[in-house]
Amino acid sequence: MKILVAVKRVPDPNATIKVRPDGTGIVTDNLKYVVNPFCEIAIEEALRIKENHGGAEVVLVSVGEQVCQEQLRTGLAMGADRAILVLQDGDVEPVIVARALAKLVEQEQPDIVMLGKQAIDDDSNVVGQMLAEMLGWGQGTFASEVKLSEDKSSAVVTREVDGGLEDVEMPLPAIITADLRLNEPRYASLPGIMKARKKELKEIPLGDLGIDQSVQVKVHKLSPPPERQAGKKVETVQELVDLLHTEAKVI
Amino acid sequence: MISFEPTEDQQLVRDTVASFASNQIRPIARDADESGQIPDSVVQQAWELGLIQSAIPEEHGGYGGDRSAVTSALVCEELGYGDLSIAMHVLAPRLVTYPVLELGSDELRKEVLPDYCGEKFVPGTAAVMEPSMGFDLNDLQATATRSNGSYKLSGAKCYVPLGSEARHAVVYAREGDGTAAFVVKTDSPGFEVAEREKIMGLKGLATYEVMLNDCTVPASARLDGDLKPIFNRSRIALASLAVGVARAAFEYARDYAKDRKAFGVPIAQKQAIAFMLAEMAIEIDSTRLLTWEAAWKLDRGEDATREACLAKNYAAEMVLKVTDNAVQVLGGHGYIRDHMVELWLRNGRGFAMFEGLALA
Numbered sequence: 001m002k003i004l005v006a007v008k009r010v011p012d013p014n015a016t017i018k019v020r021p022d023g024t025g026i027v028t029d030n031l032k033y034v035v036n037p038f039c040e041i042a043i044e045e046a047l048r049i050k051e052n053h054g055g056a057e058v059v060l061v062s063v064g065e066q067v068c069q070e071q072l073r074t075g076l077a078m079g080a081d082r083a084i085l086v087l088q089d090g091d092v093e094p095v096i097v098a099r100a101l102a103k104l105v106e107q108e109q110p111d112i113v114m115l116g117k118q119a120i121d122d123d124s125n126v127v128g129q130m131l132a133e134m135l136g137w138g139q140g141t142f143a144s145e146v147k148l149s150e151d152k153s154s155a156v157v158t159r160e161v162d163g164g165l166e167d168v169e170m171p172l173p174a175i176i177t178a179d180l181r182l183n184e185p186r187y188a189s190l191p192g193i194m195k196a197r198k199k200e201l202k203e204i205p206l207g208d209l210g211i212d213q214s215v216q217v218k219v220h221k222l223s224p225p226p227e228r229q230a231g232k233k234v235e236t237v238q239e240l241v242d243l244l245h246t247e248a249k250v251i
Numbered sequence: 252m253i254s255f256e257p258t259e260d261q262q263l264v265r266d267t268v269a270s271f272a273s274n275q276i277r278p279i280a281r282d283a284d285e286s287g288q289i290p291d292s293v294v295q296q297a298w299e300l301g302l303i304q305s306a307i308p309e310e311h312g313g314y315g316g317d318r319s320a321v322t323s324a325l326v327c328e329e330l331g332y333g334d335l336s337i338a339m340h341v342l343a344p345r346l347v348t349y350p351v352l353e354l355g356s357d358e359l360r361k362e363v364l365p366d367y368c369g370e371k372f373v374p375g376t377a378a379v380m381e382p383s384m385g386f387d388l389n390d391l392q393a394t395a396t397r398s399n400g401s402y403k404l405s406g407a408k409c410y411v412p413l414g415s416e417a418r419h420a421v422v423y424a425r426e427g428d429g430t431a432a433f434v435v436k437t438d439s440p441g442f443e444v445a446e447r448e449k450i451m452g453l454k455g456l457a458t459y460e461v462m463l464n465d466c467t468v469p470a471s472a473r474l475d476g477d478l479k480p481i482f483n484r485s486r487i488a489l490a491s492l493a494v495g496v497a498r499a500a501f502e503y504a505r506d507y508a509k510d511r512k513a514f515g516v517p518i519a520q521k522q523a524i525a526f527m528l529a530e531m532a533i534e535i536d537s538t539r540l541l542t543w544e545a546a547w548k549l550d551r552g553e554d555a556t557r558e559a560c561l562a563k564n565y566a567a568e569m570v571l572k573v574t575d576n577a578v579q580v581l582g583g584h585g586y587i588r589d590h591m592v593e594l595w596l597r598n599g600r601g602f603a604m605f606e607g608l609a610l611a
Contacts, residue, residue, distance in 0.1 A: 034266075070259070077263055187271050187296075190305035191314040193263045 001056035001152060003046040004110040005080065006101060008036040009064055009071045010121040023221040035071045038116025041178040044185040045146060046114050047079045053148055056111075057081050061104055063097045065089055069201055076196035077188035083199070088206035091219075094122075098130035099211040105135060110173060111152070117142050117177040128177035138170030141177040148172075255543070257325065260317075265325045271300060272333025277499075280334035283455030284594050289340050291372075297341035298372040302326065302611075303348055311360060312368030318352070320484060320546035323611040324491040328539070331495025335598040336455030338492055338609075343412050345610045347375030347419045350432060350481050354474040363434060366418060376417035376437075378408035378461050379607030388482055388606055393424040393463055395431055395473075402426075402433060402473060404441070404466040410608060414444045414459030421474070422463065423607065432474040432481070441466030452597035481610070483545065483555045486563035488611040490542040493566035493602045494535060500577035500595040501531045507590075508580055518580075527576050534569045541565055563602075570599035 011017060012032040020027055035043070043060070050056040060075045060083040062068040072083040086100050105113060118125035132139035140146070140157025144165065147156045152172065159166045160179050188196075206213065234240045244251045257265060275293055283289045307313025330338035344367050351363050367373050383392050393406025404424050411420065420442070422433045435442055445460040505528050508519035518524045545558035574596040578585035585592050 070262075073259065073263060074266075077267075187300055188263065188267045189299060190264060190267075190301035190316060192301070193260055193267070194305065194314055194316050196263075197260065 001049075001053065001112075002108065002110040003049060003056050003058050004101075004105065004108055004113045005039070005042050005046045005058060005060050005075070006097075006113070006115040006127065007039045007043065007060050007062045007068075007071055007075055007083075008116070008119045008121075009033050009062065009068045010036040010119050013037060013120050019222045019224045023223055025222060033067070033070070035074050036116050036119045036121075038118060038120070038178055038180070040075075040116075040185040041180070041182050042114040042116050042176075043075045043078055043080060044183045045143075045176075045178055046112070047186070048183065049112070049146070049148065050079075053152060059084065059108060059110070061086065061101060063088060063092050063100050063206065066203075069203075072201055073196050074188060076199045076201070077193040078186060079192060081199065083201045085201060085203045086206050086209065087203055092206070093215060093217050094124045094126045095130060095216060096206075096211070096213055098127050098134060100206060100209055101127070101131050102134040103209045103211055105131075105173075112155070112172060113137075113175050115175070115177045117179050128175050132175040135173075135175070137174050138168075139175040139177070140168050140170060141175075142179040143176050144179050144181045146176055146182070257321075261319075261322050261325060264322060265329060267300065268302075268326050268329040269332070271297065272329045272338075276330070276333030276337050280337065280455070281588075281591065281594065283334065283336055285454075287454055287457070289337055289455050293337065294341055294372050297337075302342065303344045304368045307348060307352065307364050307368055311364035313364070318349075320487055320549040321543060323484070324487055324542055324546045327488050327491035327609070327611045328495040328498070331492035332499045333495075334455065335492060335496055335601075336453050338495070339412055339453065339456050341372075342488075342609055342611050343417070344373055344375040346377035346412075346607075347417075347421055347434065349484065349610045350377075350421050350474055351434060353481060354432070354476040354478075355434065356471060356475060358471055359434060359474075363419060374413040374417045375419050375421075376411055376413050377421040377423070377607055377610070378411045378414075378435075378463075379423050380408065380410040380605075382407055382409045382460065386606065388423070389430055391423060391425040391430055393422070395424040395426040395433065397426075397470070400470050402468050402470060404433060404435070404463040404468065406463050408461040408463065409448065409458075410605070411444075411459045411461045412456055412608065414461050415447070415457065420461070422466075423478075424463075430478055432478055433468050433472045434474065435466060435468050435472065439466055439468060450601075452594070452599070452601050454597075479554070479556060480549065482607065483549055483559035485607045485610050486559040487542055487546050487549065487555075488609040489602060489605055490538065490545070490559075490562040490566035491611075492609060493570040493599065494539050494542060496595050496599050497531070497535045497538070497570045497573040500574040500592055500599070501528070501535055503590070503592055503595075504528065504531070504577035504580040507584075524580055527580060531573045531576055534573055538562065538566045538569045567602040567605075570602050571596075574599040 012034050018027040046058045058080040060080045063086040115128040142159045143157045144160045145158035154171045156169045305314045305316035306318045309315045348367050395402045422435050441464045443462040448458045541562040545555045545562045548555040577592040
């Protein structure tokens with residue numbers, strides 16, 4: 001069994017993000033980068049499948065700049081077997097990432113492609129879905145539980161949907177995207193970090209994959225969310241109720 | 252000539268330990284202080300990070316990882332940032348494994364090290380400090396005397412972390428004019444553990460007085476060689492832990508000052524507070540640099556006694572000043588147990604007295 005896991009390098013979710021004054025991006029000086037938390041959950045799930053179903057090869061893939069290898073190393077230190085870095089400078093839009101992954105799926109022939117449900121930087125939440133469409137595979141998105149059949153020919157994915165849970169069953173190979181409650185990712189251990197150095201990390205320039213790289217989305221401007229307005233003080237309960245009724249229109 | 256860039260591995264180790272300290276250690280630090288207990292689950296999780304096993308050579312069951320003092324300094328700072336009691340608890344086995352690795356005979360390494368490579372946390376400890384006036388590592392009151400191919404240890408020790416549960420203790424004692432160290436099985440006759448100590452800080456860490464009543468150990472238990480690098484390594488570990496404690500207090504006070512308003516502005520904008528915070532940051536960073544220099548020198552195999560002593564002494568003063576200022580920044584709130592700063596002040600006070608209590 002082989003599991004391909006997509007890994008994205010994103011700014012630390014605990015960092016304070018500042019938008020550049022000209023709106024072309026965010027201020028990246030001194031910014032710490034981490035593995036996208038949902039990707040981390042995807043890696044963990046792949047490792048658990050490997051451990052609980054008699055072994056599997058877990059292959060990490062990232063699309064981005066050279067520095068993305070830091071995040072791939074983190075995943076290798078957690079226990080993944082090898083990694084592929086598709087090199088491309090600058091932002092890579094989701095559809096191109098999906099095409100790159102589809103190409104790699106062709107080469108690697110995995111049984112499952114695990115992804116985070118979305119990256120916490122651009123929150124696109126589309127790569128998994130687009131990839132499923134490109135490959136014509138079944139997809140279990142927003143997974144909060146993944147169960148493989150005994151013979152590993154199909155998977156039941158429990159999805160977190162509005163107001164409840166939905167179980168979907170699909171034959172493998174399939175696409176699964178991880179939601180927050182799927183698992184709690186392990187820490188890389190020191191021995192794991194030592195072993196990670198010896199694991200294969202292959203680099204492929206995006207251009208070598210021979211995929212359509214035409215840009216379809218252009219980011220015009222980033223702007224910070226408006227500052228929260230100060231609250232209002234009221235004198236009486238009646239006034240509060242009136243305002244909730246007439247101004248906030250919540251009652 | 253100078254580079255402060257950690258290697259890729261060091262960066263990964265630091266990130267891992269930092270995240271563990273923030274997410275697993277810090278949230279239970281107050282509870283550990285109040286209850287005097289550290290949950291086994293967290294100790295076990297820390298064990299699984301491989302902080303102890305990774306440095307032990309493969310032939311003894313470990314992973315043969317690097318033993319760099321710089322890496323240790325990075326690890327200690329992050330653990331100390333999480334909580335000092337828990338940091339010292341989870342690092343306690345190093346008090347045995349590190350000296351045995353460095354100075355133990357082949358026989359001793361074979362006997363002791365595999366014990367510390369298993370799946371489960373195994374406590375180890377060191378008996379260094381003594382309840383006498385003018386404690387001095389080079390002039391200990393506990394004695395080791397040789398007779399018939401074995402050694403007899405006598406004297407009193409205090410601040411022995413995990414004394415009652417440790418499998419081995421490295422006992423430091425005077426032999427002739429110098430100091431020698433012995434790896435003692437804690438079930439040896441004459442190794443008597445007294446009551447748990449009641450101390451001002453480090454309340455989560457169980458420390459004990461230990462009496463050595465003619466405790467007899469085989470000659471092979473004696474560590475062979477210069478103890479100076481071990482003491483220096485311990486000074487670096489303590490200094491780094493102190494930097495971690497101080498950084499925790501500083502960040503807490505800084506965030507509080509940005510949030511807390513007085514006279515219409517956050518108090519961080521008042522010079523009385525802003526200068527204090529700046530001073531704290533300077534002190535912390537200076538101590539870290541002193542410590543890194545000592546660690547770097549030790550890693551080069553040079554005598555780092557001077558640098559390690561400067562770092563440890565400065566760290567002891569620094570952490571007291573910084574944690575005290577943190578309490579001050581919080582004003583009345585700083586004195587209340589609802590906030591962590593009083594705990595860090597109590598823990599930080601100990602560094603002026605600790606010797607040999609941590610190794611990493």
